[in-house]
Amino acid sequence: xxxxxxxxxxxxxxxxxxxxxxxxxxxxxxxxxxxxxxxxxxxxxxxxxxxxxxxxxxxxxxxxxxxxxxxxxxxxxxxxxxxxxxxxxxxxxxxxxxxxxxxxxxxxxxxxxxxxxxxxxxxxxxxxxxxxxxxxxxxxxxxxxxxxxxxxxxxxxxxxxxxxxxxxxxxxxxxxxxxxxxxxxxx
Numbered sequence: 001x002x003x004x005x006x007x008x009x010x011x012x013x014x015x016x017x018x019x020x021x022x023x024x025x026x027x028x029x030x031x032x033x034x035x036x037x038x039x040x041x042x043x044x045x046x047x048x049x050x051x052x053x054x055x056x057x058x059x060x061x062x063x064x065x066x067x068x069x070x071x072x073x074x075x076x077x078x079x080x081x082x083x084x085x086x087x088x089x090x091x092x093x094x095x096x097x098x099x100x101x102x103x104x105x106x107x108x109x110x111x112x113x114x115x116x117x118x119x120x121x122x123x124x125x126x127x128x129x130x131x132x133x134x135x136x137x138x139x140x141x142x143x144x145x146x147x148x149x150x151x152x153x154x155x156x157x158x159x160x161x162x163x164x165x166x167x168x169x170x171x172x173x174x175x176x177x178x179x180x181x182x183x184x185x186x187x
Contacts, residue, residue, distance in 0.1 A: 002052040010055045011040050018063055025067045035070055039063040069151070069166075076145065076173055122185060129179045133172050136160075140168035141176075 002010070015036060022032035039062045047058045130138060136158070143154040144165070155162045180186075 001049055002055060004048075006052040007044060007048050007055070010052065010059070011044070014056070014059060015040070018059070021063065022067060026070055031070060035066045036063070039066045042066070073144075076169070125183055125185065126176075126180065129176055129183075132179070133175060136164075137168045137172035137175070140165050141172035144169050 018036045018039065019032055022035045023029060026032050026035065039059065042062050043055070043059050047055070047062075050058060130141070133141065139158060140154055143149045143157060144151070149157070151162045151165050154165045158165065
């Protein structure tokens with residue numbers, strides 16, 4: 001069993017290398033720092049009672065898994081962003097642009113009536129497909145990708161494990177992508 005001192009010393013010795021490894025993988029300092037912190041917290045919370053000799057192997061595995069989770073989240077987020085990216089007005093002056101308001105036709109500036117109707121129909125289709133998801137999938141999906149909660153926050157809010165949240169989100173994403181593609185909406 002690793003003592004608190006051994007765990008603390010291990011984390012102190014590994015943090016720079018882990019940060020460099022994460023930066024190399026994700027190419028963003030802020031994201032890399034978050035990844036390393038998450039990995040350290042997971043190690044301390046779940047494996048702090050393991051022998052000190054096992055900590056390097058465990059930490060490396062946790063770090064790699066956390067990096068993979070980051071890329072999975074980014075892939076899902078990017079697929080939804082790319083779906084809606086063509087709807088934002090051009091230029092950087094629209095930082096407060098809300099896709100749902102635009103999609104609902106509330107901000108019709110320069111848009112033809114046909115485009116507005118098409119956007120409203122697409123929004124209705126997306127909303128209907130989200131509503132068709134099983135309750136737990138819908139809940140996990142909305143918390144993770146619309147409310148931008150992380151896996152741990154979503155798991156705590158839903159009262160389930162982080163693995164369950166990941167499973168629900170994966171199933172919801174695949175179901176939505178399939179349903180929307182069947183209706184002619186490409187991700």
